[in-house]
Amino acid sequence: MTASEYRDRIAKASVYEVAIRSPLEHAPNLSSRTANDVWLKREDLQPVFSFKLRGAYNKLARLPDERIRRGVICSSAGNHAQGVALAAGTRGVRAVVVMPVTTPTIKVDAVRKLGGDVVLHGDTYDDANAHAESLSRQEGLEFVHPFDDPDVIAGQGTIGKEILEQAGAAPDAIFVPIGGGGLIAGIAAWVKAEQPGVRIIGVEPEDSAAMQAAIEAGRPVELPHVGIFADGVAVRRVGEETFRVVERCVDEIVTVDTDAICAAIRDIFEDTRSIVEPAGGLAVAGLKRWVAATGTRDKRLIALNCGANVNFDRLRHIAERAAVGDRSEMLLAAEIPEQPGSFRRFCSIVGKRGITEFNYRLAPGATAHIFVGVQLKDGRREQTALLGLLRDAGYPVEDLSDNETAKLHVRHMVGGRSPGIANERLFRFEFPERPGALLAFLDAVGSQWNITLFHYRNHGSDYGRVLAGIDVPPDERQELDAHLAALGYPYYEESDNPAYRLFLT
Numbered sequence: 001m002t003a004s005e006y007r008d009r010i011a012k013a014s015v016y017e018v019a020i021r022s023p024l025e026h027a028p029n030l031s032s033r034t035a036n037d038v039w040l041k042r043e044d045l046q047p048v049f050s051f052k053l054r055g056a057y058n059k060l061a062r063l064p065d066e067r068i069r070r071g072v073i074c075s076s077a078g079n080h081a082q083g084v085a086l087a088a089g090t091r092g093v094r095a096v097v098v099m100p101v102t103t104p105t106i107k108v109d110a111v112r113k114l115g116g117d118v119v120l121h122g123d124t125y126d127d128a129n130a131h132a133e134s135l136s137r138q139e140g141l142e143f144v145h146p147f148d149d150p151d152v153i154a155g156q157g158t159i160g161k162e163i164l165e166q167a168g169a170a171p172d173a174i175f176v177p178i179g180g181g182g183l184i185a186g187i188a189a190w191v192k193a194e195q196p197g198v199r200i201i202g203v204e205p206e207d208s209a210a211m212q213a214a215i216e217a218g219r220p221v222e223l224p225h226v227g228i229f230a231d232g233v234a235v236r237r238v239g240e241e242t243f244r245v246v247e248r249c250v251d252e253i254v255t256v257d258t259d260a261i262c263a264a265i266r267d268i269f270e271d272t273r274s275i276v277e278p279a280g281g282l283a284v285a286g287l288k289r290w291v292a293a294t295g296t297r298d299k300r301l302i303a304l305n306c307g308a309n310v311n312f313d314r315l316r317h318i319a320e321r322a323a324v325g326d327r328s329e330m331l332l333a334a335e336i337p338e339q340p341g342s343f344r345r346f347c348s349i350v351g352k353r354g355i356t357e358f359n360y361r362l363a364p365g366a367t368a369h370i371f372v373g374v375q376l377k378d379g380r381r382e383q384t385a386l387l388g389l390l391r392d393a394g395y396p397v398e399d400l401s402d403n404e405t406a407k408l409h410v411r412h413m414v415g416g417r418s419p420g421i422a423n424e425r426l427f428r429f430e431f432p433e434r435p436g437a438l439l440a441f442l443d444a445v446g447s448q449w450n451i452t453l454f455h456y457r458n459h460g461s462d463y464g465r466v467l468a469g470i471d472v473p474p475d476e477r478q479e480l481d482a483h484l485a486a487l488g489y490p491y492y493e494e495s496d497n498p499a500y501r502l503f504l505t
Contacts, residue, residue, distance in 0.1 A: 001150060003189045003190075003192050003193040003245075003248070003249055004193050006150075006154060006157060006186070006189035006190070006193070006245070007189065007190055007193040007194070009150065009151075009154040009157075010154045010157035010158055010160070010161060010186065010189065010190050011161070012154075013054075013058045013151075013154045013155050013157065013158050014057065014058050014061040014062075014155075015053075015054040015057055015058055015155050015158050017057065017061075017090065018047065018053050018057045018086055018087065018090065019046055019047070019053055019054050019057065019158075020045065020047070021162055022041060022042045022043050022046060022159075022162070023041075023042050023045065023166075024039050024040070024041050024042070024162075024163060024167060024302070025039065025040050025042055025271075025272065026038075026039055026040075027039060027040050027267075027268075027271040027272075027303075028271065029267065029270050029271045030267055030271055030284065030287075030288075033267075034287070034288060034291045034301075035291075035297045035298065036291060036296060036297060036298065036300070036301050037298075037299065037300045037301065038287065038301050038302075038303065039167070039171070039300070039301070039302045039303075040268065040271070040272065040284075040302075040303055040305050041159065041162075041163055041302060041303070041305065042272070042305055043159065043304060043305055043306050043307065044274060044276050044280055044305045044306070044307055044308035045308075047086070048079065048082035048083060048086060048110065048114075048309075049079075049307060049309050050078075050079035050082065050083070050232075050307035050308070050309060051079075051156060051159060051183060051304075051306050051307065052076075052079040052080040052082065052083040052146070052307075053082065053083035053086055053087065054083070054156055054158055054159070055080075055083065055147075055149075055151070055152035055153065055154075055155035055156045055186070056074075056080060056083030056084045056086070056087045056144060056152065056155070057083065057086070057087040057090070057155065058151050058152065058154055058155030059087075059144050059149060059151040059152050059155065060072065060084070060088065060090075060091055060144065061087075062151050063142060067142050068088075068093050068142045070094070070140045070141055070142075071088070071093050071094030071095060071096060071139075071141050072084060072088055072093060072094070072096070072141055072142045072143075072144050073095070073096040073097070073098070073132050073135055073136050073139075073141040073142070073144070074095075074096075074097055074098070074132060074143070074144040074145070074146060075097075075098045075099070075125065075128040075129035075131070075132035075133075076098075076099060076125070076146055077099065077100060077103050077107070077125050077128075077231045077232055078099065078103050078107025078108070078110075078111070078231070078232065078309055079107065079232055079306075079307050079309060080146035080147075081097040081099060081107065081111045081118075082110050082111055082114060082309075084097060084116070084144050085111050085114035085115055085116030086114050088115070088116070089114060089115050094117065094141075095114075095115065095116045095117065096116070096119065096135065096139075096141060097111050097116045097117065097119065098119045098120075098121050098128045098129070098131050098132035099111070099118060099119070099120055099121075099128055100120070100121070100122050100123055100124055100125055100127060100228075101120045101121070101123060102123055102124070102228055102231065103120070103231065104231065104277075104309065104310065104311040104314070105311055106309055106310065106311050106312075107309045108120070110309065119131070119132075119135070124226060124228065124234065124236065125234055125235055125236070126222075126235070126236045126237065145239070146180060146182065147179065147180030147181055147182030147183075147185075147238075147239050147242055148180060148182065148238075148239025148240060148241050148242055149182075149241070150241065152182050153182050153185045153186040153189070153241065153242065153245070154186060155186070156182050156183045156186035156187065157185075157186025157187060157189055157190045158186075158190075159183070159187055159304070160174075160186060160187035160188070160189070160190035160191045161190050161194075163187070163191070163302060164190070164191065164194055164195060164198075167300070167302065169300070170195045170197065170198050171198055171300045171302045172198070172299040172300050172301060173198065173199040173200075173201055173290075173299065173301050173302070174187065174191065174198060174199070174200055174201070174301075174302045174303075174304070175201050175202075175203055175284070175286050175287045175290070175301065175302065175303040175304065176188075176200065176201070176202055176203065176283060176304050177202075177203055177204075177232075177233055177279055177280075177282040177283050177286075177304065177306050178202040178203065178204045178210075178211045178233060178238075178246075178253065179232060179233030179234070179235045179279070180210075180235045180238050180239050180242060181211055181238045181239055181242025181243060181245070181246055182239070182242055183304075184200065184202050184211075184246060184250060185241070185242040185245035185246055185249070187200065187304075188200040188245065188246065188249035188250050189245055189249055191249075192249045199251045199252075200249060200250045200251050201250075201251060201252050201253070201254060201286065201287075201290060202246065202250050202252070202253040202286075203253070203254055203255070203256060203282045203283050203285065203286025203287075204233065204253060204256075204282070205227055205229065205230045205233065205234075205255065205256065205258070205282065206227075206255045206256065206257050207225075207226065207227030207229075207257075207258075208223065208226035208227050208228075208230070208233060208234050208235065208236075209223075209253075209255045210223050210236060210237055210238045211238045211242075211243070211246060211253060212253045212255060214237075214243050215246075215247065215253065219243070220237050220238050220239070220240060220243045221237065222236050222237045223236045223237070227258070229258050229261070229278055230261060230277075230279045230282060231277075231278070231279070232278070232279030232306070232307055232309075233279045233282065254286045254289055254290050254293075255286075256282065256285040256286055256289055257325070258278075258321060258325070259321045259322075259325025259326075260285040260288070260289060260325045260326075261278050261281050261282060261285045261325070262278075262281075262318045262319075262320075262321040262322040262325045263285065263288075263321075263322045263323075263325035263326035264281035264282070264283075264284035264285035264288065264325075265278070265280075265281040265322065266318075266322040266326065267281075267284055267288075267326075268280075268281060268284055268305060272305075274305075274308060275308065275310060275315070276305050276306075276307065276308045276310065277307050277308055277309050277310035278310070278318075279306055279307055280305050280306050280307040280308055280310075281305075282306075283303035283304045283305070283306070284303045284305075286303075287301055287303045321407070323356070323375075327379035327380055327383065327401075328375060328376050328377070328379075329356055329373055329374065329375055329376060330374050330376055330383045330386070330399065330401045331357070331371070331373050331374075331399075331400040331401050331403075331406060331407065332371075332372050332374065332387070332390075332397055332398060332399055332400055332401070333369060333370070333371055333372075333397070333398040333406075333499065333502045333503070334346065334369075334370050334372065334390065334395050334396065334397045334398075335367050335368070335369055335370075335395065335396045336367070336368050336370060336395065337366065337367065337368070342368070346370075346390075346395065349389055349390055349393050349395075350372075350374060350386070350390075353374050353375050353376070353386070354374070354375035355372060355373065355374055355375075356373035356374065356375055357371070357372060357373030357411065358370065358371070358372050358373075359371040359372075359411065369502050369503055371400075371406075371410070371411055371503065373411075374386065383399070383401070387399055398498050398499075398502065400498075400499055403497070403498070403499050404428075405428055405467065405494050405497050405500065406499040408428075408465055408467070409428075409465070409467040410467075410499040410500070410503050410504065421452050421469075421471055423471055423472050423473055423474065424452050424453070424469045424470070424471055424472075424505070425469070425470050425472055425477075425480075425493065425495045426453065426467070426468070426469050426470075426494045426495045426497065426500050426504070427467075427468050427469075427470065427491050427493055427494065428465065428466070428467050428468075428491065428492045428493075428494050429465070429466040429467075429468065429487075429489050429490070429491045430465055430466075430489060430490045430491070431489045444487045445468070445487070448483075449470045449471060449472055449476070449480060450470070451468055451469065451470055451471075452469040452470065452471050453467065453468060453469030453504065467494070469504070
């Protein structure tokens with residue numbers, strides 16, 4: 001189908017029986033900070049707090065009764081599931097929803113409240129999708145794809161139609177999150193048919209950039225691993241049809257990291273007093289990165305807030321990472337003399353900047369290692385200037401603002417030195433978070449070697465993360481490496497990490 005053919009299908013889409021015409025709201029704080037005119041398309045205000053009900057309802061509205069007599073089935077990380085459950089309820093048919101076990105509880109509960117039969121299977125969307133396709137064949141259920149379907153794409157495309165109607169004059173660019181590609185394909189198809197000069201810019205997380213990988217390869221490819229912090233867009237492989245539309249209608253794709261997404265969630269809160277899910281903050285994070293990279297000013301930019309289904313217990317993690325992601329806080333390690341007054345002198349050089357964190361423990365020797373968080377007002381420029389001031393004053397300083405191990409673990413463990421461990425190696429592990437996951441991890445690691453350090457934090461539906469020190473005699477190093485490789489968990493050796501050397505050895 002061409003963009004103009006999609007335009008006709010979008011114009012006829014049935015969505016407003018269940019969806020609202022979501023508002024396009026001005027974002028004054030973001031506008032001021034980026035020196036552009038920024039507007040937010042508030043799909044987080046839909047009845048299921050996500051845009052997904054548009055495509056799901058449009059698909060079911062076009063299916064004849066005989067096709068859905070036994071019911072419908074879908075796979076979803078949550079938002080599509082709610083759309084299908086709601087749409088199935090309006091048609092009076094059964095809805096079976098297969099969701100990854102890592103899906104936030106708030107999304108699982110919402111699907112059940114809408115009458116959906118929930119099946120939890122697999123750690124990722126792709127695991128759930130394969131199981132849903134199998135159940136579809138076994139039980140004769142009509143499969144409703146979350147993105148790779150022209151009717152689903154057309155339903156999502158009604159957002160593009162609304163944006164152009166609400167914006168009045170054509171915007172300069174529209175920023176759209178990308179998961180499987182149905183949302184951006186629908187919006188881009190309508191906008192390029194109506195206003196081809198408007199730039200459509202897709203945004204993906206760096207650790208699940210499946211569409212960018214497809215564009216580079218010239219075809220959809222499967223990612224070997226996807227991050228699930230932004231679970232709503234955690235897709236290993238984009239659709240064939242969505243890729244075809246995106247390749248022809250989308251101008252560019254930008255990627256952002258977890259910290260940038262967290263900072264964007266805070267930005268949206270400050271402008272709207274609403275809290276979006278990580279995927280819902282993706283477009284704003286991409287807008288900010290694009291503006292910073294291009295130097296764009298005085299343009300009219302629109303970002304799509306696609307969803308607000310976030311577990312409350314994830315907010316701690318989001319808030320913790322937002323300041324670093326927005327460069328309004330830096331984390332650093334420094335050596336100071338182990339003597340009275342040395343901390344005060346250090347703080348005098350930091351000046352009037354707020355110290356957000358200070359970790360230290362008395363230890364033998366003439367030098368103390370401290371872990372410090374410092375508030376910034378001028379981002380990277382101030383960060384570089386402060387490092388220069390401290391080094392000019394004679395302090396050995398290490399910038400840890402981009403050090404994942406320091407941000408996740410070491411900042412909470414400063415002072416944990418254990419003398420006399422001659423053969424300690426440090427590893428960072430990841431595993432999908434679900435009930436019993438930590439116990440399963442410990443069972444897999446086994447008890448052959450002495451664990452000398454262990455740190456674990458639960459981040460809701462993000463990956464469970466473990467930092468472990470293991471005492472390994474030199475003649476058993478290869479045996480340990482083989483054992484770790486067989487665990488089935490992503491892991492990274494951090495024995496040479498500067499944060500580890502400064503604070504834990």
